[in-house]
Amino acid sequence: MDELITYGPELAVGFLNNLKLSLVIAVFSLIVGTILAAMRVSPTPVLRAAGTAYVNVVRNTPLTLVLAFCYLGLSDTLGLIFSHEEPLTNSFWLAVLGMSAYTAAFVCESLRAGINTVPMGQAEAARAIGLTFFQSLRLVILPQATRSVIAPLGSVLIAMIKNTTVVAAAGYTVDVANVMKTTFDTTGVSIPIFLGIVAAFVVLILPIGYFSGWLAKRMAVAR
Incomplete structure (x- = not known):
């Protein structure tokens, strides 16, 4: 417990970095x-x-490989640099790039599943009144599809938040997992620190799960 109190501020900063990444x-x-x-x-x-x-x-590529490609391939080999002065800023945006590209594939599939639940007659009616494909998608189909996939999107969000603990593969080393590792290297493995970080994620993620479930029922489209 003493280690948790001693390193609590550093761990809190690391956890806030995870939150910033997640947003x-x-x-x-x-x-x-x-x-x-x-x-x-x-x-x-x-x-x-x-x-x-x-x-x-x-979707079939491990996230750590996607992040490593951003760090080693895009940044080191191809010279993609977001900031020459601040290495952490560069690694932050590399992590955002890799994780956004990865998570977007799962968001896409959730939305596509929702689109498939919209009756074909809705799209046909939109075309009948002269809307283009993208207009009908934006004005008619996506609003209905989104309401039907709130719970799956909530699950994608939860998975994404947990995945921020592996952003060291993109060179971003100030997240809570790396702060914990540094602490363990200094003081040895501390069960209170480990349980404290677990509790922090549970406190963050559990309400998201309950809220997305409640909102999905609230916004459900009656068929």
């Missing part, structure tokens, strides 16, 4: 995932093929 990744992955979902249901074969290929490749 940024959630926004980017939702945007990219929505674009990918639109590509996967697009009437254009090239867009459908590109969206399908992206999702199948990324």
